[in-house]
Amino acid sequence: MAGRQPAYLQGVGRGRGRGKTKGSNNVARKPGSDRSSSSSSSSHSSPVKTPSGDERFLDAVALHKASAQRHLDENNEYVSSEEEDINDEEILRLMVNSFNCGAVNGDIQDLGRTQEYLLTSVQAKANVCLVCIETIKKNEAIWSCCGCYSMFHINCIQKWVREGSFQRANFEDAENKPLPWCCPKCRHEYEPFDCPTRYMCFCSKEQDPSFDPWLVPHSCGQVCGKDLVPSCGHNCVLLCHPGPCPPCPQTVKVTCFCGRQPAETRRCGNRQWSCGKTCRRTLACGHHACASPCHAGECPPCEQTSEQSCQCGRTSCVRPCAHPVFQCSLVCGRTLSCGHHVCEVVCHGGSCSSCPRSGPRTCPCGKTKFELPCTEDVPTCVDTCGKMLDCGLHFCTQKCHTGVCGVCREMTVKQCRCGKKKREVQCCKEYLCESKCVNMRDCLRHQCKRKCCVGNCPPCELTCGKSLSCRNHKCASRCHPGRCYPCTLTVTLSCRCGATSITVPCGREKVTKPPRCSKKCAIAPNCAHPERDPHRCHFGRCPPCQQICGMKLPKCEHKCPEKCHIGVYSKVQIELVRKNPWDPKYDTRYEYVDKPCPPCAVPVPVPCLGKHEIAAMKCSVAAVGSCHRPCGRTLACGNHSCQLECHEVINAPDDQAVSTALYGCLIRSRLKAGETCSVCEEACLFDRPDGCSHSCLLPCHPGACPPCQQMIKMRCHCELVVRYIECEEWTHSDDRERDRLKSCKSRCPRKLPCGHNCKALCHPGSCPNPKRCAERVLVRCPCKRLKTDFLCNEVQAKMAKVECDEECLQHQTLVNAQKAIEEDEKMAEERKKQQQELEEFERKQRGKKRKPRKQKAQEGRASFVQTYGRFIIGPLLAVIMAMFLFYLFKT
Numbered sequence: 001m002a003g004r005q006p007a008y009l010q011g012v013g014r015g016r017g018r019g020k021t022k023g024s025n026n027v028a029r030k031p032g033s034d035r036s037s038s039s040s041s042s043s044h045s046s047p048v049k050t051p052s053g054d055e056r057f058l059d060a061v062a063l064h065k066a067s068a069q070r071h072l073d074e075n076n077e078y079v080s081s082e083e084e085d086i087n088d089e090e091i092l093r094l095m096v097n098s099f100n101c102g103a104v105n106g107d108i109q110d111l112g113r114t115q116e117y118l119l120t121s122v123q124a125k126a127n128v129c130l131v132c133i134e135t136i137k138k139n140e141a142i143w144s145c146c147g148c149y150s151m152f153h154i155n156c157i158q159k160w161v162r163e164g165s166f167q168r169a170n171f172e173d174a175e176n177k178p179l180p181w182c183c184p185k186c187r188h189e190y191e192p193f194d195c196p197t198r199y200m201c202f203c204s205k206e207q208d209p210s211f212d213p214w215l216v217p218h219s220c221g222q223v224c225g226k227d228l229v230p231s232c233g234h235n236c237v238l239l240c241h242p243g244p245c246p247p248c249p250q251t252v253k254v255t256c257f258c259g260r261q262p263a264e265t266r267r268c269g270n271r272q273w274s275c276g277k278t279c280r281r282t283l284a285c286g287h288h289a290c291a292s293p294c295h296a297g298e299c300p301p302c303e304q305t306s307e308q309s310c311q312c313g314r315t316s317c318v319r320p321c322a323h324p325v326f327q328c329s330l331v332c333g334r335t336l337s338c339g340h341h342v343c344e345v346v347c348h349g350g351s352c353s354s355c356p357r358s359g360p361r362t363c364p365c366g367k368t369k370f371e372l373p374c375t376e377d378v379p380t381c382v383d384t385c386g387k388m389l390d391c392g393l394h395f396c397t398q399k400c401h402t403g404v405c406g407v408c409r410e411m412t413v414k415q416c417r418c419g420k421k422k423r424e425v426q427c428c429k430e431y432l433c434e435s436k437c438v439n440m441r442d443c444l445r446h447q448c449k450r451k452c453c454v455g456n457c458p459p460c461e462l463t464c465g466k467s468l469s470c471r472n473h474k475c476a477s478r479c480h481p482g483r484c485y486p487c488t489l490t491v492t493l494s495c496r497c498g499a500t501s502i503t504v505p506c507g508r509e510k511v512t513k514p515p516r517c518s519k520k521c522a523i524a525p526n527c528a529h530p531e532r533d534p535h536r537c538h539f540g541r542c543p544p545c546q547q548i549c550g551m552k553l554p555k556c557e558h559k560c561p562e563k564c565h566i567g568v569y570s571k572v573q574i575e576l577v578r579k580n581p582w583d584p585k586y587d588t589r590y591e592y593v594d595k596p597c598p599p600c601a602v603p604v605p606v607p608c609l610g611k612h613e614i615a616a617m618k619c620s621v622a623a624v625g626s627c628h629r630p631c632g633r634t635l636a637c638g639n640h641s642c643q644l645e646c647h648e649v650i651n652a653p654d655d656q657a658v659s660t661a662l663y664g665c666l667i668r669s670r671l672k673a674g675e676t677c678s679v680c681e682e683a684c685l686f687d688r689p690d691g692c693s694h695s696c697l698l699p700c701h702p703g704a705c706p707p708c709q710q711m712i713k714m715r716c717h718c719e720l721v722v723r724y725i726e727c728e729e730w731t732h733s734d735d736r737e738r739d740r741l742k743s744c745k746s747r748c749p750r751k752l753p754c755g756h757n758c759k760a761l762c763h764p765g766s767c768p769n770p771k772r773c774a775e776r777v778l779v780r781c782p783c784k785r786l787k788t789d790f791l792c793n794e795v796q797a798k799m800a801k802v803e804c805d806e807e808c809l810q811h812q813t814l815v816n817a818q819k820a821i822e823e824d825e826k827m828a829e830e831r832k833k834q835q836q837e838l839e840e841f842e843r844k845q846r847g848k849k850r851k852p853r854k855q856k857a858q859e860g861r862a863s864f865v866q867t868y869g870r871f872i873i874g875p876l877l878a879v880i881m882a883m884f885l886f887y888l889f890k891t
Contacts, residue, residue, distance in 0.1 A: 117149060117243025118216065130184050131156035132488075138217035141199035141208070141485050147188030149243045151218075154199055155488055158477040160184055161195045162461065193459055197442075197480045203240040216241060232268050258294040272296055285321040311349035338374050365400040391427045417452045443479035470507025497522065497537045514539060526567040526592060544568060551597055558602040558619075565595040610646040633673040635680040638702035642677040649674035691731040716744035717764045739764050754792050771796060783808045 127136040129152050136142060141154040152160075161181045180189050201209040206220035215221045216239070224236040228248050236245040247269020255263045256275040266273060279290040283302040290299040301322030309316040310328040319326060332343040338355040345352070357374035368381040385396035389408045396405040408427040415422050416433035425431045437453030440446070441460040448457040464475035468487040475484040489506040495517035502515040517537035525532040527545045535543060545564035552559055570593045573586040603616025608627035615627065631642035633649065652674035684696035686705050694710040707728035716723050721744035733741060748758035750767055756775045758767040773792035780787045781802040790800035804812075 118241060127151050129153045129156050131160050134488075139211040140488070142218055143196040143199075144202060144218075144242060145183045145186060145188060147183055148186035150183070150185045151242070152184070153488060154196055155477055155485060157184075157196060161192075162463070162478055195459060195478060197478070199485070201240050202242050205240070215239070218242070228269075232271075234268060256294050257296050260294075283322070285324060288321065310347050312347040314347075340375055363400050364402045367400070389427075394427060417454050419454075420452075441479075442481070444481045445479060468507070470505070472506055495519075495537045496539050499537065527564050528566050529564060541569065549597060553597060553600050556600045556602075558600050560597040561602055562598055565597070567592045568595055569593075570595075608646050609648045611649075612646060631673075631677060633671045633677055635673050635677065636702070637680040637682075637700040639685065639700055640680050640682060642673050644678050647676060649676055651675045652677075689731050692727050694727055714742060716742055716746075716762050718744065718746070718749055718762045720744065720749060721746065721762075754796055756792060781808060783812055785811060 128134065129136050130150065131152055134153070136151050136153065142151045143154045143157045144151050164181050180191055181195070182189050199208050200206070201218060201220040203220065203222065203224045203226060205222055205225075209218060209220045211217060212219075212221065219240040219242075222240055224238050224240055224245060226236045226245055228234055228236055228245055232248050232250075234248045234250050237249060238246065248267065250268040251265050252268050252271055253263040253265050254271045254273070255261060256273055258275065258277070258279050258281065260277065261275040264273070274294040274296075276293055279292050279294055279299060281290045281299055282288075283290055283299055285302045285304070288302050288304055292300060301320065304321040305318050306321050306324075307316060308319045308324055308326065310326055312328065312330065312332060314330060315328040327347040330347055332345050332348060332352060334343045334352050335341075336343060336352060336355045338358050341355050341357070343352040355374050360369050360371055361378045362369050363378060363381045365381065365383060365385045365387065367383050367386070370378050372378065380400040380402070383400055385398050385400055385405060387396045387405055388394075389396055389405055391408040393412070394408050394410045398405070410427045411424050412427045413422055413424050414427075414431040416431050416435075418433065418435060418437070420435050421433040423431050432452040434451055437448035437450050437455075437457060439448050439453070439455070439457050441448055441457050443460040443462075443464075446460050446462060450457065460479040462479045464477050464479050464484060466475045466484050467473075468475055468484055470487040470489075473487050473489065477484065487506040490503045491506050491509040492501050492503050493509055493512060493514050494501040495515055497517060497519055499519045500515045500517040502512075504512045519537045521532065521535050521537055521542060523532070523542055525545065528551075529545060529547050532542060533546050545567070547564050549560035549562050549564050549566075569590060571588060572591045572593060573588050576584060576587050578585060601618045604619045604622040605614040606617050606622050606624060607614050608629075609624060610627070610629070610631050610633075612627050612629055612632070617623075626646040629646050631644050631646060631649070633642045633652070634640075635642060653672040680700045682700040684698055684700055684705060686696065688694065688696070688705075688708075692708050694708050696705045698706065708726070708731070710727045711724040712727055712730055714723055714725065715721070717739075723742060723744060725741050730738065730741065742764070743762040746762050748760050748762055748767060750758050752758055752767060752770045752773055754770070754773050754775075756773050759774075760768055771793060773796070775792045776789045777792050777795045777800070778787050779790050779795065779800045779802050781804045783804050785808050786802050786804065788800075788802050794800045
């Protein structure tokens, strides 16, 4: 239901009716409708916005969807899981993923019998419990036999064990030891304590595994991990699975049976292999070689024949070479060494043994020795037997005798099995006290109560008897701790006529609604119509008759157009006769009442002002008016519709089409607006092209937006010039064209690795051909006298070189001589400087000569007036003169 909607919930229609519908604020709208509604509400003064017919229809659809979803959620839990098959191909692929070790397409050819059990377990209705003969569902508790791997309901197998133990109770031994029980299918024998009490997964790692549609039913999803059979030292790598574990998928290096071929890498489960060549191993006869192909196990017997004699040598015959030693049927018959007896052994090899009656012999008790000839029997002695009896505590007290000693009859003090009491009894008998065990059994509800119990209390054999979750039945399993498993029985619920029924788990019949029957209701009508409206079988009273009354009205020629009002189930108040003031005045009850026909209300088709619909109005009050819907006509922009309340449209292009077409079938958004419709004042809402971030400068308009003429400011590739490019030209250009537009067409200012400027125009990325610089470079000879111009790329390739000539050598000689003269002058000047520094140092060491001080004549200090008089007298005279002139002019 959450994925795909039913057919009756798909699509969008148009609603009728007026007024605001509940939930209309949540109706989805087109992009930009919120802005248009907000702007229209701000520009117009209408206090309340009336929802359109589309909005009311969408509200009704949403309510229907929610109701259908609730209905499916309520009935979803009763859908039987046995009717759905899980994704068996995906489950098998996941199961054998670790087994195949990278095999192509999930090959499961080496799974053996496990493949059959996996395919059976994931198919619906493939597993049947052999006890109750019912299909085992994927979410029911089961028990799996370890012999035949068959599945049974855990409640059924517990019942099987319990009833089998009751039937064989008379055959139990004296120690009250329970007998084992067997699997219902393969008769595999189990001990009494092996009776299952908990629902476990196949690998017994998880209790009560939950059903997962992506796993094998009744599996925990973990790695099996069981030891493989036959034992090879590896464990099962499949996920928890039914049936036996597959052959070992591990790889080992093994040789063939005969060992002549080199070892091959094979799966551990198929490690034995034959090379197909002749075995050639020496057979048991020691004369011939094995001629069979390379095989497992011992070589077959030799098939050759030869003349052979028996062990005594009296008979010879042709026999298989594989059996060279044989005995004939003749008794040896040779006389023994005693001379009185003969050998009674059948044909044998070698010499006969000595006479068994010769030599010293003892009496039966072994206490007396006799030296008698072999012809006489040994007598018994007069001493007691003295042999240890079977009890291991006492000795035989009879006289020396032949044969077996009897049981021990000695009286001894024995302790009972539980160790609580002691008593003197015969040694050959076991003493059991009458004390009953008070320990709790495994159910933790009942005491053991077995006489003389040693603590190994047997499992509880009583029935649980607790009320199941259905509250209708009691648990029939063996008494157990914890919660009981859910009831496995089902209840059938039928409709009123009994033609339709459903099966629900026991206990759910009280809260489950009866099934919906597809048959028609057969109850006779209680109104004036011959038949009821056809409806399906139901419980309770029939729905009101929805047929038209059709009776002729008394004041006009019309027939009653209302629904049938004969036999209407209505609330009726009956006035009562009160005997006391506190008695009720009216009695309220529901009865079938015949109501009179209402006044004539035959609908007359009257269109609204905006011609949205034709309203059916009473013929007496028929008048043209507004339907209070938005106009809905498409404005000149072609993107928005008129939001004014239903009004009369003047000079609309579609007036002729509206007048001639059926009003109820028109779609308002396809009709053109007239002169009285509103004017669109919205901005353009069309999406901009990819890469354009500017808004359309035009108001809301039809058709595509004009090309964007805004200029984009960006730096050129060399980052020196700011480029202004039209947005339309930039967004519709490819990478190569954008590189051209971004270039400033000036010379690139970057320097090449050689140090010269790049001669290419403004370009992206690194400069082209840095090793092909064509600038002229001045190259000098080693002495720097000669010089020649070369191309920069030749200098970089070290192909430019200038050699010195003879004049360069002569010039170099003169230069070297001049340098030698300068060095000598420099050394002489350095020695002179050092001599001066030495003399100065010696002078400073001798100290300075003091000279007499000179007396300085004191000069007279000038006064303040002498120093600053000229700066004060001048400005003061100027101020006095200005005041005088001001006074003069004022007077």
